[in-house]
Amino acid sequence: xxxxxxxxxxxxxxxxxxxxxxxxxxxxxxxxxxxxxxxxxxxxxxxxxxxxxxxxxxxxxxxxxxxxxxxxxxxxxxxxxxxxxxxxxxxxxxxxxxxxxxxxxxxxxxxxxxxxxxxxxxxxxxxxxxxxxxxxxxxxxxxxxxxxxxxxxxxxxxxxxxxxxxxxxxxxxxxxxxxxxxxxxxxxxxxxxxxxxxxxxxxxxxxxxxxxxxxxxxxxxxxxxxxxxxxxxxxxxxxxxxxxxxxxxxxxxxxxxxxxxxxxxxxxxxxxxxxxxxxxxxxxxxxxxxxxxxxxxxxxxxxxxxxxxxxxxxxxxxxxxxxxxxxxxxxxxxxxxxxxxxxxxxxxxxxxxxxxxxxxxxxxxxxxxx
Numbered sequence: 001x002x003x004x005x006x007x008x009x010x011x012x013x014x015x016x017x018x019x020x021x022x023x024x025x026x027x028x029x030x031x032x033x034x035x036x037x038x039x040x041x042x043x044x045x046x047x048x049x050x051x052x053x054x055x056x057x058x059x060x061x062x063x064x065x066x067x068x069x070x071x072x073x074x075x076x077x078x079x080x081x082x083x084x085x086x087x088x089x090x091x092x093x094x095x096x097x098x099x100x101x102x103x104x105x106x107x108x109x110x111x112x113x114x115x116x117x118x119x120x121x122x123x124x125x126x127x128x129x130x131x132x133x134x135x136x137x138x139x140x141x142x143x144x145x146x147x148x149x150x151x152x153x154x155x156x157x158x159x160x161x162x163x164x165x166x167x168x169x170x171x172x173x174x175x176x177x178x179x180x181x182x183x184x185x186x187x188x189x190x191x192x193x194x195x196x197x198x199x200x201x202x203x204x205x206x207x208x209x210x211x212x213x214x215x216x217x218x219x220x221x222x223x224x225x226x227x228x229x230x231x232x233x234x235x236x237x238x239x240x241x242x243x244x245x246x247x248x249x250x251x252x253x254x255x256x257x258x259x260x261x262x263x264x265x266x267x268x269x270x271x272x273x274x275x276x277x278x279x280x281x282x283x284x285x286x287x288x289x290x291x292x293x294x295x296x297x298x299x300x301x302x303x304x305x306x307x308x309x310x311x312x313x314x315x316x317x318x319x320x321x322x323x324x325x326x327x328x329x330x331x332x333x334x335x336x337x338x339x340x341x342x343x344x345x346x347x348x349x350x351x352x353x354x355x356x357x358x359x360x361x362x363x364x365x366x367x368x369x370x
Contacts, residue, residue: 016040040057092117099330104351115348122337132326136304144275157251157252158262165257170216183254193349195239207360276293290302
């Protein structure tokens, strides 16, 4: 539900980056009375000009000029991962509130540095873990919090997508480990945040990574270029309970190259029953999901979300509604000074798991997440 902060002017927001920023964040901003889109930043002047004309917004290709603008209170950074840390650091030092796409940065040390700057400057920094804002995910959280399925005994998360399965898809930043590409950053950051939120923090981890499509055509040179990022990740984890010292074994499988993959499915098997949340929809993570539970001696049955969790507005693009809800949480945090969840603490926890995954796959060892 979107609520208006009484007697407070809307937060003036700039968007850094196009793509997801223009297609999802911008329409969500426009619909929120607590937020006002005021500018767009992009380093490519031609793309910037086109976006500004289409959306009737002021454009900046110079980052420092944007940061100096008194008409910008906050910034949504929806660029590719590689430049995100430096952009965010400079914005925080300029006293701008932030909403960051994920992965927040290339490694967890960078996320920790951003968190320190934000805390020192009393700034609200949200991270776009938008599954926390999807009604059925929120309903699943309620069910688990009520203990309906009892003590979790086994957790399984399969996220099997086909977005990178086409070998003719050209090389881009996603193909580069150093640029923050790969299935861990694209899907894993969300997956681990979802598990932390629903079940508890990660205690131990072991992993295997694979690059199935090892070369892609470089659109600049026309030559084949090595792919250094993973497109498959298999991990075994121990999840600590939110309310005790007990741990639950978890298996997480991520893939961006599974043709006709089954989509995203979370299965939690407990001492009293089972919870299953999933969708085979490869494109829309709102309209395709279903939720099923069983308690003792019952068959799985379909569950809908409670009325108070319903979106106040929806769009044909299912991504916009949860992003709009998360943006409103961010706006309320800016207006009230209360911490935003999900924020950099959650971003740091997720990024740590991503980094430990890569270290475990490289060393072949089971690691304790510290």
